Amino acid sequence: MRRRALAAAVAALLLAAGIAAPARGAAAELVLNGSAVRDLTGWTAAAQSGEVGLRRVTGLRGAPATTAVQLSRPAASGAWAFALARLTGGFVPGRTYRMTVWARDTAGAGSRLGMLLANGAWEHRPAGVIEFGTLAGTGWRRMTRTFVATSAGAADTGFYLSLPAGGPFTIQVTGLTVQAVTAPLPARVSGAPSRVITFAGAAGSAPDSRVWNHDLGAGGWGNGELQTYTSSSDNVRLDGAGRLLITARRDERGGLTSARLTTRGKVAVPAGSYVEASLTAPVGAGVWPAFWLLGTSMEKVGWPACGELDVFEGTGAEPTLAKSAAHLPDAANPRLDRPYDWGEGGATTDLGVPLDAGPHRFGVYFDATVVRFFVDRKPTLTLWASDAVASGRSWTFGKPQFLLVNVAVAGDVDSSATSFPRTMTVGPISIWTGGVPA
Incomplete structure (x- = not known):
């Protein structure tokens, strides 16, 4: 039957x-x-x-x-x-x-x-x-x-x-x-952001080194990725209009290069904050743009014990889909990843238009009790610490996080028919402490 x-x-x-x-x-x-x-x-x-x-x-x-x-x-x-x-x-x-x-x-x-x-x-x-x-x-x-x-x-x-x-x-x-039930949700706040990370500067120049680090090299980055990350202006530069450009491209030998920037050790987003970026993301099979956060304790406790919040991920073969996820450690084995991933209700949002058609705002609020993701200021996936703990996870989001932006190329997807270069445009990143902007 x-x-x-x-x-x-x-x-x-x-x-x-x-x-x-x-x-x-x-x-x-x-x-x-x-x-x-x-x-x-x-x-x-x-x-x-x-x-x-x-x-x-x-x-x-x-x-x-x-x-x-x-x-x-x-x-x-x-x-x-x-x-x-x-x-x-x-x-x-x-x-x-x-x-x-x-x-x-x-x-x-x-x-x-x-x-x-x-x-x-x-x-x-x-x-x-x-x-x-x-x-x-x-x-x-x-x-x-x-x-x-x-x-x-x-x-x-x-x-x-x-x-x-x-x-x-x-x-x-x-x-x-x-x-x-009545469950904790982020407060609403009014007024200007507590901090704005801008990308001011001349076209072609590097992002502010007082804020950003370059992750460099190849090796798959734990996910079997194909690209080599560089600090070259071919892969990362300012556009002269207040935006950051991250470009994945093929080099003269047919290899793939791109860029990944982090604020580790320079800028941390405190718990109880909402952070948001305006992104125009590239599409195409294998293209994997992302805006995400990692716990500042990573060097001490490792991953996933530090916690990870994937505010936005794009899987280029699904050009209209924006995805979010949270990675938490198992309470008994902090080296074991127990994620709330793309299959969760609300974790995948169909924008109805390709990600490269224009900018969208992707944000997340996190604290010791709740995580809530947003697309264009509309809530999508909400996670509660009480559920995570009851399921045998450790809740790691009551601590500061640092920022990452990158364009990867997935190794488990055939990208041979995808033309390069592919560029992600990142607008100013805004942080509100105390809640989500009204």
Whole structure:
């Protein structure tokens, strides 16, 4: 049975059982029966291959609740398996919510569990967020994710649990909740920026060495990149009109050169600040322009323990898409990257026009509790420290960050048909302390 058809069948069965469709508007608790307190009303499960068993478990001790739902399946293969818990209400776009589940793998097999809000076909999602976690050991683990609703959802939107697609599993879940919450957000500030990093100077001259360093050399830069970074005016220069030009080009031997500038050791953006740049970015397969931040503690603690905020990244083969990401370390292993990446809800913005058609403003606010990215002053991806810590990450954004701008050429994309040079134009970089400009 196709997944879309299965989702329709699940919804029909729930309605036939007399379970009301979600009302439009907010509710104190949106999950109908998150702990199976009396029965399994509102619960369904399905898989592409093999039946997923649903059983109510009672008399639990040392658990978040005395009842739970047990989801199990013998060995099978397939592309998907899920359980769905019915909701009793819809969502208010723009409002902040939090979804939570307690789960454990009774066999201690390290099953991977995901949670999101969707129907059985992964449609009708009130927000694009999804949280995956590994259920280590046999103890209970709390998974939680805060999000801003972007749509109301639909009558068949449920609390979707993504189950292991292949192999046997026995997972118990309880305490499923979805509630409207008040979560910390950046303050709004008025007035001029606290600091503006300008690119004043004669056309063809170098950027201010009191502010900028040149990263130099090749070696892939940890990502298998193809370019060699230089400080040559062929690759980085001022345009004479207050802008910085970073150009990736082929040299006479057919190699690729470009530039990467950083403010490490010279300019740091304090936590509790919003930083923004106006960029016109190049496109073309393999072309990878970026505006980003790294923690000033990098030389001491390394990456990703220092934290990284990718305010803007372009993947040139997708010319209308602007992407953001945050890289955080695993709490138990600070050398392990646990990112919120381009697949997160709100992390990828379709501008509707190519990135090289004209300038757009890309910004981020960060502090000890929240990170919020912006495109043209409109919020896109929002991340909260409480969620990161609950997921086993360390939150690193309560400390200063330094700036980076560059144009790379990706080594895992065929750029042979891309003509060079390709130039990113960077306007003045503005910093507001205390919040986001109104």
